[in-house]
Amino acid sequence: MHKRRKRVTDMLELKELNAYYGKSHILHGVDMRVGEGEIVALLGRNGSGRSTTVKTIMGLVTGEGSVKFRGQEILGHHTFDIAHRGIGYVPENRDIFPKLTVHQNLQLGEKRGKTAPRWSFKDMYEMFPRLKEREHTEAGVLSGGEQQMLTLCRTLMGDPDLIMIDEPTEGLAPKIVELVAQYLKTLKDRGVSVLLVEQKLTIALEISERCYVMGHGSIVFEGTPAALRADAYIRKEWLEV
Numbered sequence: 001m002h003k004r005r006k007r008v009t010d011m012l013e014l015k016e017l018n019a020y021y022g023k024s025h026i027l028h029g030v031d032m033r034v035g036e037g038e039i040v041a042l043l044g045r046n047g048s049g050r051s052t053t054v055k056t057i058m059g060l061v062t063g064e065g066s067v068k069f070r071g072q073e074i075l076g077h078h079t080f081d082i083a084h085r086g087i088g089y090v091p092e093n094r095d096i097f098p099k100l101t102v103h104q105n106l107q108l109g110e111k112r113g114k115t116a117p118r119w120s121f122k123d124m125y126e127m128f129p130r131l132k133e134r135e136h137t138e139a140g141v142l143s144g145g146e147q148q149m150l151t152l153c154r155t156l157m158g159d160p161d162l163i164m165i166d167e168p169t170e171g172l173a174p175k176i177v178e179l180v181a182q183y184l185k186t187l188k189d190r191g192v193s194v195l196l197v198e199q200k201l202t203i204a205l206e207i208s209e210r211c212y213v214m215g216h217g218s219i220v221f222e223g224t225p226a227a228l229r230a231d232a233y234i235r236k237e238w239l240e241v
Contacts, residue, residue, distance in 0.1 A: 009036045010068075011162050011193045012057070012087075017065040017075075019049075019056045019217075026052045027063065028217045034162065039184060039194040041204035041225075043239060044214035050197045051092060053214070054164045058082055058089045069162070088160030092167045092197075094147045096154070098140025102131055105139050105150055109157030117159045118190060124153040127183060145176035152183060162193040169200055181207050201239065205229060213238050 012034040019027035027049050034040045042050050056063040059079040067075040074082050083089070097105055106124060111117065125132035128149045134142060139150055148168060155163060165184075169177045181203050187194055198204045204211065205225040213221035213228070215238045221228065228234065 010034070011036050011038075011070060012195065013066075013068045014053075014057070015066040015068075017053070017056060017063055017067060019052055019061050019063040021052075021061070026061075026217050027056065029065070030214075030217070030219055032212055032219060032222075034193050034195050036193055037188060037191050038210070039188050039196060039208045041196045041198055041208035041211045042214065043198060043201065043204055043211055043228075045239065045241065046199070048214040048238075049217035050214050051166055052217075054089065054166055054195065054197055057164065058087065083158065083160075086159075086161035088155040088158055088163040090151050090155050090163065090165040090168065092170065094144070094151050096139040096142075096147050096150055098138065100139055101136050102139055102142070102150055103135045105154050106157050109154035111158045117157075118192075119156045119159060121157075124156070127186060128153065128179070145172050145179075148172060148176070148180070149183075152180070156187075160192065162195065163187060164195040164197070166197045167199065168196070169198065169203055177203060201235075 010033045014030050014032040017027055017030040030053060042053065044050050052061055055061040057067050059077055059082050063075055066073060069085055069087060106121060130146055131149055131153065134146060142150065168180050184194055184207050196204060196208060205228065208225060211223060211225055211228050212219050213234055220238055221234045
């Protein structure tokens with residue numbers, strides 16, 4: 001008799017999630033989950049609804065349906081409350097404070113009052129030595145890759161249990177993309193769950209355990225990276241440009 005594989009405990013669970021921009025219906029009944037310590041990729045072409053999904057989870061877009069984090073309903077809560085519960089969000093636009101130094105940007109990410117945070121300044125500088133070199137430099141003069149590293153690290157300083165990252169490799173050189181992939185694996189090793197919104201199939205399939213593909217605001221595929229590699233129809237219909 002075969003033992004059933006134990007399912008990973010869900011950290012984030014979406015059920016029948018709908019979202020609107022004004023009268024435009026963007027998300028259509030999205031069901032999705034991210035387990036504890038799991039990297040899940042959310043793939044799709046531009047305009048498919050991926051960014052709207054993470055913004056709705058984060059309380060930045062009004063939604064209908066259900067978004068549960070650690071079994072508690074968070075849909076309709078304020079963004080600061082959602083962040084305080086342990087969800088980190090790295091937006092696509094590398095939202096740094098340009099006139100503050102690298103170190104000051106990291107300080108702004110710290111979650112006050114946490115007795116034993118998982119991450120320290122030392123961790124950030126070890127993970128990305130380039131940031132250590134630029135510690136006292138204004139963030140506005142950093143390269144795109146350095147700003148992306150800073151945004152990722154600042155979010156981590158808030159010690160989230162789940163981190164949602166929107167297009168982290170957009171416009172980055174291949175060497176930096178590899179650094180970001182290594183960073184995401186480090187998060188997983190430290191027990192942080194990751195929801196990765198990405199267009200680059202290579203990195204997503206290399207590091208994620210499960211993938212969702214979105215098309216026109218709905219989930220059109222759910223499965224392992226191996227299953228997605230084998231499904232030429234889904235790739236051609238919903239991913240390839």
